Amino acid sequence: MSQTAASYVSKYNIAARIFHWVGAALIVAAVVIINQGEEFISLHKSVGFSFLIWTVLRLINRFVSAAPSPVAMSKLQHGLSVAVHGLLYVAMLAMPLTGLLASMAFGYGVNVFGVLPIAGFATPNDELGSMMMNLHKNLIWPALLALVAAHILAALYHQFVMKDKLLSRML
Ligand code: HEM
Ligand code: HEM
Known part of the structure; x- marks a missing residue:
């Protein structure tokens, strides 16, 4: 691949940039909300489910545009x-999917912002629910955190050590 001066500083397209930053904001929102306590679980699920749809649309955009x-x-x-x-994309899908599956398996389902009901299992499967919740909280979540930390450190390294304007591609 030739590296022209133009491609060196070229940006992600506007859709990719909006997907990136709104996605980051949705993750932060989902976590801030769940940390407010039990009564916010429903809102957590709605925001988390929105992040799932957002990420699927983002991946479609990623595949159809260079x-x-x-x-x-x-x-x-x-x-x-x-x-x-x-791996970030894998964790970004696995995070809401495990939460969704856990809620469905326990028989609760999700009512996304009170307007899109997704039913839980008619016959709850607590074993599956616990497994998914365990993955949600204790495997995928720490993995996602570690990946985001590495990702941000890399962005800082590019910005302040390599000084290669990489960050501007996503702004
Ligand atoms: C961006 C996506 C999501 C992120 C980053 C996320 C993050 C988290 C985190 C960090 C916890 C642990 C809170 C704690 O241990 O104190 C949690 C708990 C939980 N999440 Fe998610 N989640 C997401 C999506 C979802 C979705 C889509 C659902 C269901 C549809 C869901 C359902 C739950 C439930 C039921 C809990 C347990 C709440 C409790 O009883 O402690 N999450 N989530
Ligand atoms: C302060 C926070 C963040 C900064 C400064 C940042 C910066 C960047 C930059 C500069 C790129 C482009 C890399 C390149 O040109 O090769 C990028 C790509 C990406 N970022 Fe972030 N990011 C942040 C947070 C996040 C978060 C929270 C997530 C997901 C949870 C995320 C997921 C991604 C993904 C998946 C890509 C790859 C895009 C692609 O090529 O499809 N970022 N980020």
Whole structure:
């Protein structure tokens, strides 16, 4: 792939940029809300479900429109960025999916913002519910946090050490 001056600073398209930052805001909102206590679980589920739909639309946009070619960096760094972005997408899908499946398996379902009811299992399966909730809280969540931390550190490294304007591609 040739690295022209233009592609060096080219941006993600406007849709990708909006998907990125609104997605980040939805994750923060989902977590802030669940930490307010039990009475906010329903709102947590609604925001989390919105994040799932948002992420699916984002992935469709990602597949139908080209991402800008990567900025110049070592093979190792590029490999790491592809791996972390890929794992981020996996965790971004797994997080709401495990929450949704847990709620469904316990028989509760979700009523998204009070307007889109998604039924729970007619015959609850507590074992499946506990398994999904355990993944939601104790595996996917810490993994997502670690990936986001690595992702932000990488962005800071590009900004302040490599000074390669990578951040501006997403702004
Ligand atoms: C962006 C997506 C989501 C994120 C980042 C997220 C994050 C979290 C976190 C960090 C907790 C643990 C709270 C604690 O242990 O104090 C939690 C709990 C929970 N989440 Fe999610 N969640 C998401 C989506 C969903 C969805 C879509 C559902 C269901 C439809 C859901 C249902 C639940 C439930 C039922 C709990 C347990 C609440 C409790 O009784 O303590 N989550 N979530
Ligand atoms: C302060 C917080 C954040 C900053 C500064 C930031 C910055 C960036 C930048 C600069 C890129 C483009 C990388 C490139 O050009 O190769 C990017 C891509 C990406 N970011 Fe973030 N990000 C932040 C938070 C998040 C969060 C919270 C998530 C998800 C939970 C996320 C998920 C992603 C994903 C999946 C990509 C890959 C886009 C693609 O190529 O499809 N980011 N981010």
